[in-house]
Amino acid sequence: MQYSEKVMDHFMNPRNVGVIENPDGYGKIGNASCGDMMEIFLRIEDDIIKDVKFRTFGCASAIATSSISTEMILGKKVSEALEVTNKAVAEALDGLPPQKMHCSVLAEDAIKAAIEDYLKKKNN
Ligand code: FES
Ligand code: FES
Numbered sequence: 001m002q003y004s005e006k007v008m009d010h011f012m013n014p015r016n017v018g019v020i021e022n023p024d025g026y027g028k029i030g031n032a033s034c035g036d037m038m039e040i041f042l043r044i045e046d047d048i049i050k051d052v053k054f055r056t057f058g059c060a061s062a063i064a065t066s067s068i069s070t071e072m073i074l075g076k077k078v079s080e081a082l083e084v085t086n087k088a089v090a091e092a093l094d095g096l097p098p099q100k101m102h103c104s105v106l107a108e109d110a111i112k113a114a115i116e117d118y119l120k121k122k123n124n
Contacts, residue, residue: 004094010064027113061100
């Protein structure tokens, strides 16, 4: 299996790892069949993503996709962050091995879950 340099970089030096206390949005996505899990924490002000942190229990591809997707949404509007697809995330990493594409879905789904949580809280 061949990983791109970007995948290796984000796996070895993941960006935005951690937790935000009392986040404005929180998402947790798990894959029950394998036990892999990803959490996203968002700090949002005026509909802009001001801070994002993640925790991922998964393989190198899952960690790399989590890391780069946090970079892709930081500073973006909520509506723009919702448009980040797992395909765009994989492309930003210069590709993932085909059998690892499903790992990038964790990142997309966790971001969407965290934004949905934010929107739900906001509209209450
Ligand atoms: Fe669990 Fe890939 S094996 S997400
Ligand atoms: Fe399980 Fe990638 S997260 S194989």
